[in-house]
Amino acid sequence: MSKKFFKSVTCLMLVMSLASLHFPHIVRAEMIGVQMLLDAQQRSEKIDKARTFLQREDVREQMVLLGADPDEAQLRVEALSDRELSLLAQQIDDLPAAAGAEALLAIVGIVFVVLLVLELVGVTNVFSRF
Amino acid sequence: MPRFLRWLGAGLVMLFGLGACVSGTKILPSLLSDGRALSVYELQEVPFFPQERYQCGPASMATLLKASGLEVTAADLTKKVFLPGRKGSLQVELLAVARRYGRLPYVIEPELRALVEELLAGRPVLVLQNLAFKHWPVWHYAVVIGFDPAADVLILRSGKEFRKKMPTRKFLATWKKGNSWGLVLLRPGELPAKPDHDRYLGALAQIPESGFSGLQVGGYQAAAKRWPDSAAAFLGLGNAWFAAGNAEKAVAVFRQFLLANPDQLVVRNNLAEVLGYTGKHREALQEIDKALKLAGDKDPFYPVFLRTREQIRRRMNQSPP
Numbered sequence: 302m303s304k305k306f307f308k309s310v311t312c313l314m315l316v317m318s319l320a321s322l323h324f325p326h327i328v329r330a331e332m333i334g335v336q337m338l339l340d341a342q343q344r345s346e347k348i349d350k351a352r353t354f355l356q357r358e359d360v361r362e363q364m365v366l367l368g369a370d371p372d373e374a375q376l377r378v379e380a381l382s383d384r385e386l387s388l389l390a391q392q393i394d395d396l397p398a399a400a401g402a403e404a405l406l407a408i409v410g411i412v413f414v415v416l417l418v419l420e421l422v423g424v425t426n427v428f429s430r431f
Numbered sequence: 432m433p434r435f436l437r438w439l440g441a442g443l444v445m446l447f448g449l450g451a452c453v454s455g456t457k458i459l460p461s462l463l464s465d466g467r468a469l470s471v472y473e474l475q476e477v478p479f480f481p482q483e484r485y486q487c488g489p490a491s492m493a494t495l496l497k498a499s500g501l502e503v504t505a506a507d508l509t510k511k512v513f514l515p516g517r518k519g520s521l522q523v524e525l526l527a528v529a530r531r532y533g534r535l536p537y538v539i540e541p542e543l544r545a546l547v548e549e550l551l552a553g554r555p556v557l558v559l560q561n562l563a564f565k566h567w568p569v570w571h572y573a574v575v576i577g578f579d580p581a582a583d584v585l586i587l588r589s590g591k592e593f594r595k596k597m598p599t600r601k602f603l604a605t606w607k608k609g610n611s612w613g614l615v616l617l618r619p620g621e622l623p624a625k626p627d628h629d630r631y632l633g634a635l636a637q638i639p640e641s642g643f644s645g646l647q648v649g650g651y652q653a654a655a656k657r658w659p660d661s662a663a664a665f666l667g668l669g670n671a672w673f674a675a676g677n678a679e680k681a682v683a684v685f686r687q688f689l690l691a692n693p694d695q696l697v698v699r700n701n702l703a704e705v706l707g708y709t710g711k712h713r714e715a716l717q718e719i720d721k722a723l724k725l726a727g728d729k730d731p732f733y734p735v736f737l738r739t740r741e742q743i744r745r746r747m748n749q750s751p752p
Binding site: 331334335336339366367369370373376383384385389394399401402408 | 515527531562567633666667697701705742
């Protein structure tokens with residue numbers, strides 16, 4: 302129990318220290334961004350800067366877990382907007398990852414295997430006709 | 432017997448219906464009917480990167496970047512957009528990598544008409560297709576480079592095919608299953624074929640705050656010129672200059688806009704902030720007080736204005752008189 306507690310305290314402290322590293326920038330900038338203006342006009346959800354900061358690190362880690370080069374992953378997340386970042390943070394495993402027509406072959410392969418199994422088990426009689 | 436006839440009738444109706452679908456009116460000629468030539472249109476100089484296994488993202492993106500005048504290879508792009516664990520590339524990562532190469536990624540209106548307009552403006556269009564079923568998708572990126580209205584086909588660089596011809600109807604079926612997502616790359620300051628204020632400003636607003644100021648300045652300059660009454664355009668332009676380290680230009684841009692639009696308090700807030708940042712505390716205070724006076728406390732930005740004022744006061748107290 303104490304180990305778990307220690308771990309969560311350390312984690313919390315780390316998060317706070319990271320956040321405070323970034324805070325001078327957040328406090329300094331009372332510049333209103335174009336996205337904020339457009340959001341106010343469209344009444345859509347607002348972006349929380351401190352959360353975005355943590356998300357960036359989170360997405361970078363997920364990219365590395367998915368096989369991206371660690372140095373390159375840093376540059377990849379830096380080119381994402383706050384909105385894109387929060388999309389990835391929530392759905393990196395579910396968004397369309399286009400691979401190309403090879404994946405279509407996989408479907409054809411599965412269909413073929415199913416037909417073959419049905420044939421071997423004796424449910425169908427497609428192949429032996431010829 | 433009557434039952435049999437009824438079934439036969441229904442079958443015939445369905446057959447004819449199907450026939451009508453297949454041999455329906457041509458799509459491309461009806462789009463281009465406004466007096467434009469109906470001959471084959473093709474961006475022949477668009478390069479080709481035959482796709483390696485699962486690499487349609489890097490290959491298509493390399494195609495677009497090279498067509499936009501940049502020296503790239505598909506291998507460069509693999510490092511930058513491919514996710515091995517997902518065996519593919521994500522749409523937002525294609526947008527992100529375009530920015531890294533100094534191009535503005537612009538997602539077109541989800542209409543075939545918009546796609547054709549971009550082609551006619553000389554830009555190839557990267558599209559997301561679903562080659563299988565809605566609930567069992569097989570995602571694929573390809574680049575549309577032209578069309579043949581007479582044959583009603585689109586011409587694509589796709590997979591390992593240098594010049595794939597796809598019937599428009601079939602293309603639309605695969606494209607719509609991917610929400611008709613199409614991407615073009617704009618050079619800094621370049622506008623799309625049919626500029627739409629919200630879509631263009633939205634694309635600019637997705638550029639991260641730091642590290643891309645050249646792309647921002649160019650884009651917002653074009654927007655401010657095209658939409659001289661747009662607060663978003665001038666706000667973005669001033670912010671971009673400020674992010675680029677040029678506070679003087681930012682002040683000039685904000686002032687110029689406020690001259691004609693004194694009620695745009697958001698712009699005035701940013702003017703005050705930049706003035707305060709550069710040590711012009713008295714002017715900064717004047718501007719933010721003007722904004723606070725005009726803003727009701729129901730204004731969504733009222734709390735921001737208050738914080739800006741507080742910040743100016745703090746800087747004032749810190750700096751020697």
